[in-house]
Amino acid sequence: MLREKERSYLLKLARDSVLFYLNKNELLNVDSEVQEAFQEGEGDDSLLFKRLGCFVTFKTKQSDSLRGCIGIIESEERLYRNVIEYAVHSATNDPRFPSINEGELKNLNIEISVMGEVKDxxxxxxxxxxxxxxxxxxxxxxxxxxxxxxxxxxxxxxxxxxxxxxxxxxxxxxxxxxxxxxxxxxxxxxxxxx
CATH class of the missing domain: 3.30.1490.150 (Hypothetical protein ph0010; domain 2)
Structure with missing residues (x-):
């Protein structure tokens, strides 16, 4: 289970990642920031460092309509890096929708689903x-x-x-x-x- 601090951080990270990508056309790198904020004093048990898949979903604030959702089921990458990557993909590469722009982003809510084990x-x-x-x-x-x-x-x-x-x-x-x-x-x- 993610702690409140981790959930808040990942939601902010998803939004910041999209804004950064829209302005710089590259993925945000927060490796040192995450190391400092979540490993120091809290040990290595933070789920942010676990190799977990996730889906990042954008929905309109006004009508709760889907605006983008892309993710990965299982991953060899750390959770926080997956949030960065799939927030950007969801905002700019979901084939069902046009890309989200900076003006629209403020009118969208972000939802993150951290994946558990897949079973038959x-x-x-x-x-x-x-x-x-x-x-x-x-x-x-x-x-x-x-x-x-x-x-x-x-x-x-x-x-x-x-x-x-x-x-x-x-x-x-x-x-x-x-x-x-x-x-x-x-x-x-x-x-x-x-």
């Missing part, structure tokens, strides 16, 4: 809505929906699985095909709005 899904009843996310894979097709998506839309387990299949570009009933692989994971989600 054998029984749909193992899924707890709002706690687990889903991944569907078949061939080169892959779809992922974060835990909060099913909760936000009021989906049950079956509809959550169907929507994840559709996100992969597969038929809604693709999970019935033996070639389709199903996975679930948990994530820890936090946002600027609480």
């Amino acid at each position: 899904l054998h029984n749909l009843n193992d899924i707890e809505i709002g706690v687990h996310g889903l991944i569907v894979e078949r061939g080169l097709s892959r779809g992922l929906l974060l835990p909060q998506v099913a909760q936000e839309y009021g989906w049950d387990r079956k509809l959550f699985l169907e929507q994840t299949c559709l996100k992969a570009g597969l038929p809604a009933n693709a999970s019935e095909d033996r070639e389709t692989k199903l996975y679930f994971f948990d994530s820890f989600c936090f946002s600027e709005e609480g």
Whole structure:
């Protein structure tokens, strides 16, 4: 679990990273700042230094509409570096949306989902809505929906699985095909709005 100080730092880091990229066209480097702020006096147990995947999501403040969401499930990179990279990708490279500009950024809330372990899904009843996310894979097709998506839309387990299949570009009933692989994971989600 991330401490409050770490959550606040990562949310600010995501926003600062996008602003820096929009102005300098390069990724922000905060290695020494993070070392000083989070290792000194707190030991090496800070999750910021763990090799964890994350997703960074932008939503409009006014209507809570999705404006960008990109991330990585598993990573060999440290969490804080992934937040920098995927905040920028989410703001500038989500193919569903035009790039976010500096003026628009102030009207967006940032949400970060830190990924947990990915496990094989054998029984749909193992899924707890709002706690687990889903991944569907078949061939080169892959779809992922974060835990909060099913909760936000009021989906049950079956509809959550169907929507994840559709996100992969597969038929809604693709999970019935033996070639389709199903996975679930948990994530820890936090946002600027609480």
